[in-house]
Amino acid sequence: MxxxxxxxxxxxxxxxxxxxxxxxxxxxxxxxxxxxxxxxxxxxxxxxxxxxxxxxxxxxxxxxxxxxxxxxxxxxxxxxxxxxxxxxxxxxxxxxxxxxxxxxxxxxxxxxxxxxxxxxxxxxxxxxxxxxxxxxxxxxxxxxxxxxxxxxxxxxxxxxxxxxxxxxxxxxxxxxxxxxxxxxxxxxxxxxxxxxxxxxxxxxxxxxxxxxxxxxLAMCHVDATIEGTSAHAGKAPQEGDNAMHAMGTAIENVYGIPRHSDGMTRVNIGKAEAGTASNVIAERAHMEAEARGETTALMEYMERRLERTVRSAAKMHGCRATVDVVSKSPxxxxxxxxxxxxxxxxxxxxxxxxxxxxxxxxxxxxxxxxxxxxxxxxxxxxxxxxxxxxxxxxxxxxxxxxxxxxxxxxxxxxxxxxxxxxxxxxxxxxEMADGGQVDDVAGGGDAEIDE
Structure with missing residues (x-):
């Protein structure tokens, strides 16, 4: 050296x-x-x-x-x-x-x-x-x-x-x-x-x-866990609250989140897993997702919609959802x-x-x-x-x-x-613009986006 x-x-x-x-x-x-x-x-x-x-x-x-x-x-x-x-x-x-x-x-x-x-x-x-x-x-x-x-x-x-x-x-x-x-x-x-x-x-x-x-793009990484109730898939499926079904609904609905007219937005679920066996109603499902936006505010709009969509899908199927933002950047x-x-x-x-x-x-x-x-x-x-x-x-x-x-x-x-x-x-x-007003180059990233 x-x-x-x-x-x-x-x-x-x-x-x-x-x-x-x-x-x-x-x-x-x-x-x-x-x-x-x-x-x-x-x-x-x-x-x-x-x-x-x-x-x-x-x-x-x-x-x-x-x-x-x-x-x-x-x-x-x-x-x-x-x-x-x-x-x-x-x-x-x-x-x-x-x-x-x-x-x-x-x-x-x-x-x-x-x-x-x-x-x-x-x-x-x-x-x-x-x-x-x-x-x-x-x-x-x-x-x-x-x-x-x-x-x-x-x-x-x-x-x-x-x-x-x-x-x-x-x-x-x-x-x-x-x-x-x-x-x-x-x-x-x-x-x-x-x-x-x-x-x-x-x-x-x-x-x-x-x-x-x-x-x-401003970005956030999101982990979501859906918890339901297990049951025998043949003998008593009605006794279960299917976390896998809730996850499927969540995935479908997340991709349906409306994009925003103020600029570019992105959402993706990159990893999803659930279940233990073919004859068991899944009691737990886990997803790893991300949301992005052209501004920080647009990312936060997608983040809020993502969380709301996952929670609503879980509730629809009698399950509970925990949504954690594990990291983000402006x-x-x-x-x-x-x-x-x-x-x-x-x-x-x-x-x-x-x-x-x-x-x-x-x-x-x-x-x-x-x-x-x-x-x-x-x-x-x-x-x-x-x-x-x-x-x-x-x-x-x-x-x-x-x-x-x-x-x-x-x-x-x-x-x-x-x-x-x-x-x-x-x-x-x-300082060089002779007193002129300079626009926010970040595209209004700190302004809240209405839903």
């Missing part, structure tokens, strides 16, 4: 790819990050419960996390670090405090997905020997590249004559929408002048950069001032041939918690996409990144941070 990260971007990314850990289970991943951060040398390093309030976490799994912790221990993770992460308090925040200047945040995510990585010999991680070593788990969304960017950027700024404060959030649990909220509520997100978030690919090719996303758009600056920097990076000032996101991301926090405090935020050629889509067993894009992302981030240092304070649109 004596070799500078900038000279081992590929090997670092591959080592992180080999050991993927899903949300709130990133024990070895966090320990590996801490090892690199300590070698860089920072002014402050907070791990797990020192980086955020554990009570603010969302979508914390009910499953026993001990096997994941012990696997990390067997792999050589530091025992003292693992002790601090007990209960799934993973992730870290690294701070460089280098005198007068802007306070800049950089957010990268660190979790993996429950996907079995391809064993096809044509899949580069197989051919090159860095396929996932944990069965059923994979970095299928590029977070291994994101972590590499976070570490390499931290190192580059630490070795420079940077003046200001750089806070790098190594955020857990993005895929479940559970980690952005606690980090946004933490002391480390206070008084940031700027926030950069970054993602690889998303159907943008190698050599292309999007300086800032627009219209990310809409937050990139600020045009930072989009313009990133566009300028990216246009001068070797290998980047096409820069898009903005692009619609069309999906959801809990980096919006941090973006919203910074924007509400008067700062600016943007979410950058660094293109990469990937053979198949994100969240598939054969996803991979073109490692040429690792250098592109690093150069864009470092160049943007240094330029923010030199230009601070960057004038905001309303």
């Amino acid at each position: 004596n070799e500078p990260i900038r000279d081992r971007l590929v090997s670092l990314r591959r080592s992180l790819h080999r050991y993927p850990e899903p949300a709130w289970r990133e024990f070895y991943t966090t320990a590996r990050l801490v090892e690199e951060i300590r070698a860089i040398g920072v002014d402050e390093l907070a791990v797990g419960p020192d980086a955020y309030d554990p009570a603010d976490r969302m979508a914390v799994p009910d499953a026993d996390l001990t096997p994941w912790l012990e696997r990390a221990r067997e792999r050589g993770a530091d025992d003292a670090l693992l002790e601090r992460m007990t209960g799934g308090n993973t992730g870290a925040v690294a701070v460089l405090d280098r005198g007068e200047g802007p306070a800049i945040g950089l957010r990268v995510d660190i979790d993996a997905l429950f996907i079995e990585e391809s064993t096809d010999e044509d899949h580069d991680p197989v051919d090159e020997g860095f396929r996932s070593e944990i069965d059923g788990t994979m970095h299928a969304c590029g977070h291994d590249a994101h972590m590499t960017w976070g570490l390499a950027t931290l190192e580059a700024i630490a070795e420079s004559d940077f003046s200001g404060r750089l806070v790098v959030f190594f955020q857990p649990a993005e895929e479940t929408g559970g980690g952005g909220c606690p980090m946004a509520k933490s002391e480390f997100a206070e008084e940031l002048d700027y926030l950069l978030a970054i993602h690889v690919g998303l159907d943008h090719p190698t050599g292309e950069v999007v300086a800032g996303i627009e219209k990310p 809409r937050a758009d990139s600020d045009p001032e930072l989009q313009a600056l990133v566009s300028e920097i990216a246009g001068d990076v070797e290998g980047i041939e096409h820069v898009l000032p903005a692009a619609d996101f069309g999906a959801s991301e809990d980096a919006t918690f941090l973006m919203e926090r910074v924007q509400q405090d008067g700062g600016l935020a943007t979410y950058v996409i660094v293109g990469t050629d990937h053979p198949t889509s994100h969240h598939t067993p054969t996803f991979d990144v073109d490692e040429e894009s690792l250098r592109h992302g690093l150069d864009v981030l470092v160049g943007t941070i240094r330029e923010l240092e030199h230009r601070h304070p960057v004038p905001q649109v309303d």
Whole structure:
């Protein structure tokens, strides 16, 4: 690890790819990050419960996390670090405090997905020997590249004559929408002048950069349980209250929720299970669903309708429903001032041939918690996409990144941070508009939607 990260971007990314850990289970991943951060040398390093309030976490799994912790221990993770992460308090925040200047945040995510990585010999991680070593788990969304960017950027700024404060959030649990909220509520997100978030690919090719996303969908994950009464399906079916039948009604009716004229809305039930045997009236059913909206208010409209529909379906069949929102994230758009600056920097990076000032996101991301926090405090935020050629889509067993894009992302981030240092304070649109009124770029996300 004596070799500078900038000279081992590929090997670092591959080592992180080999050991993927899903949300709130990133024990070895966090320990590996801490090892690199300590070698860089920072002014402050907070791990797990020192980086955020554990009570603010969302979508914390009910499953026993001990096997994941012990696997990390067997792999050589530091025992003292693992002790601090007990209960799934993973992730870290690294701070460089280098005198007068802007306070800049950089957010990268660190979790993996429950996907079995391809064993096809044509899949580069197989051919090159860095396929996932944990069965059923994979970095299928590029977070291994994101972590590499976070570490390499931290190192580059630490070795420079940077003046200001750089806070790098190594955020857990993005895929479940559970980690952005606690980090946004933490002391480390206070008084940031700027926030950069970054993602690889998303159907943008190698050599292309999007300086800032627009219209990310606000999102909520919902778990619903329906409880009825079991009975013998042949002898006394009338004595049962069929939770499976109620669930079927709920599913049918949820997809019939009216869409809203104010903007795009989405709803989906992605998992449903019920019953124990063919001759038993099912007494319990469970569903996992999500609702999204073009604004936070539209998402909340769909969330309320989803909950009401499930409860009504349960009641219709003599059952009871419990509906829990396990995580959610707001809409937050990139600020045009930072989009313009990133566009300028990216246009001068070797290998980047096409820069898009903005692009619609069309999906959801809990980096919006941090973006919203910074924007509400008067700062600016943007979410950058660094293109990469990937053979198949994100969240598939054969996803991979073109490692040429690792250098592109690093150069864009470092160049943007240094330029923010030199230009601070960057004038905001309303300050340049000669007193003109600026519309809410989030599309009225805080206004309540009538039903």
